[in-house]
Every structure is written in structure tokens, then in C-alpha cells.
Amino acid sequence: MTTTDEPRSGARAVDRAIAVLTCFEGDDPELTLSELAQLADLPLSTTHRLAQALLRGRLLEQDPATDRYRVGHTLASLARPALTRLGLDSAAPHLFALAAGIRITVSVSMVEHRDAVTVFQARPPVSFCHHQVPRARQSLRSSAAGQALLNQDGVRRTGFASELIPTDDPIRAVAVPILGRDRRVRGALAVQARSARLDDELLRSVVPAMRIAAGRIAPLFQTGGVTTDLESVLAAELRSR
CATH class of the missing domain: 3.30.450.40 (GAF domain)
Incomplete structure (x- = not known):
């Protein structure tokens, strides 16, 4: 990968992460992985990878009982x-x-x-x-x-x-x-x-x-x-x- 390719790849990943986060501006406060993939128009595997990264960054949370995703406390703090x-x-x-x-x-x-x-x-x-x-x-x-x-x-x-x-x-x-x-x-x-x-x-x-x-x-x-x-x-x- 060349140096000029890296910003494009990084920007694409950020764009996709933003697409996942903006899925939560709808009426449902919690979404399944498949719902996230459909709303973000991304492959299921890509959505899962992004969701896991957002979980690690505490921008998303996951309900242990249902595995559904929701906005994390860190994102709320960033919005303050x-x-x-x-x-x-x-x-x-x-x-x-x-x-x-x-x-x-x-x-x-x-x-x-x-x-x-x-x-x-x-x-x-x-x-x-x-x-x-x-x-x-x-x-x-x-x-x-x-x-x-x-x-x-x-x-x-x-x-x-x-x-x-x-x-x-x-x-x-x-x-x-x-x-x-x-x-x-x-x-x-x-x-x-x-x-x-x-x-x-x-x-x-x-x-x-x-x-x-x-x-x-x-x-x-x-x-x-x-x-x-x-x-x-x-x-x-x-x-x-």
C-alpha cells in the first residue's frame, strides 16, 4: 500500500463508522447487527468489525441479554x-x-x-x-x-x-x-x-x-x-x- 493510499483507506473507514453511528438517529434506540448493516448499507462482516471497534472506544454499548447495540456513554460525553x-x-x-x-x-x-x-x-x-x-x-x-x-x-x-x-x-x-x-x-x-x-x-x-x-x-x-x-x-x- 502506498502512502497516498493510506489516507483514502483511513477516510473510508471513518466514513463507514460514521454511517454506523448515524443509524441511531432514528426511532429505535437499540439495533441488532443485521439492522445496523442494513441501515448503513454495509456487509455484515464489515459492520461487525466497525461495531466492535466502536464498542472498544465506548462509542457504542451492547446489551448482554439481547446483543443489541446502543449509543455509548462516551458518545454522550463527546456531545456535551x-x-x-x-x-x-x-x-x-x-x-x-x-x-x-x-x-x-x-x-x-x-x-x-x-x-x-x-x-x-x-x-x-x-x-x-x-x-x-x-x-x-x-x-x-x-x-x-x-x-x-x-x-x-x-x-x-x-x-x-x-x-x-x-x-x-x-x-x-x-x-x-x-x-x-x-x-x-x-x-x-x-x-x-x-x-x-x-x-x-x-x-x-x-x-x-x-x-x-x-x-x-x-x-x-x-x-x-x-x-x-x-x-x-x-x-x-x-x-x-
Whole structure:
């Protein structure tokens, strides 16, 4: 192998390891080796080799009872500076308190390109189910979190955005914008649950609690960030019309 080949080989290995790690940004917190290989579009043997390296580096963990893989504590530690930069480490106690109070998972979303991306989740100690876990990446225009991030007239008028997600057991998602003192969007606070549970009566009690929490955590978020990204998205869409 020549010297010029080594960086290519190393870069390819890193790219594949990243492909394995990004498999965990979906709805399933734990994945089998075959699921990892399928999602990463890699051979099973290659996936196993990469997974073992990630286990040794503690970026992944493996459940000894099921052999399923999950994100390791080291990866969470590496993410802490980003959470600090976004203000989410300081906001976490408020988000967990809200989740416990309304007994629904609370998510924070921010803008990335033209999507609303989930960057943090606080699960309740009771009443959790998989229906409460949002997609990692959602449409900025059609999702409740995306509409809250856009904060256009309808959201400004009602104070929240709502979305009915059609499945065999329909899911209702609700989101409120996280607004700075300058009234610019810092992120979106969202919850979702089976629509049979998150009905109009529960919505009337959940939304005020979400808006109070959004107001409390807004000063903890760094200025700029999501606002800059959002303004770029809107400007690009206006130019395309």
C-alpha cells in the first residue's frame, strides 16, 4: 500500500463508522447487527468489525441479554460541548420537569438545512410509549415542530402548531416556538402521543405548560444559531418562487 493510499483507506473507514453511528438517529434506540448493516448499507462482516471497534472506544454499548447495540456513554460525553453551546445542558432540568408533569416525552428541534431536526429528548418517568418519539428529521414546512420553527401567522395567532400523523393508530404532534427576548426563534418545543390520548381536553392543559417551559429555557439558548439557519432557509425559498 502506498502512502497516498493510506489516507483514502483511513477516510473510508471513518466514513463507514460514521454511517454506523448515524443509524441511531432514528426511532429505535437499540439495533441488532443485521439492522445496523442494513441501515448503513454495509456487509455484515464489515459492520461487525466497525461495531466492535466502536464498542472498544465506548462509542457504542451492547446489551448482554439481547446483543443489541446502543449509543455509548462516551458518545454522550463527546456531545456535551454541543449541548452546552446550544444551551440544552442548562435547559434539561426544565425539560425533564415538563415531561414528568405532562407525562409525555418532550423534544427540542432546531433547523438544519430545510428540516426540523430533533436535538434533545426528555422522557417522562411514567406513561412513556414509542408513539412519543418523533422522527429524527422532519419537514420544516409540514411538521408541527417545523411550523413552530417557522413561527408564521397561524402559530403566532394560536401560540402553537399541531399535526396529525396518519398511522394505524394516529398520532398527534404539538409544538411551540422557543422565542428569545427579541422574539426571534431559538428552537421548537414539541410533544406527540396517540391522538386518542392527546385530545382537545389534554391539549388545553399541555400547551400552556409547554409555553411556560419554552419561556423559561429561551434565555439559556445562545443567540444566533437556529435563527441564522432559519433566515437562510426562508430567503432561499423566497428566491425560488
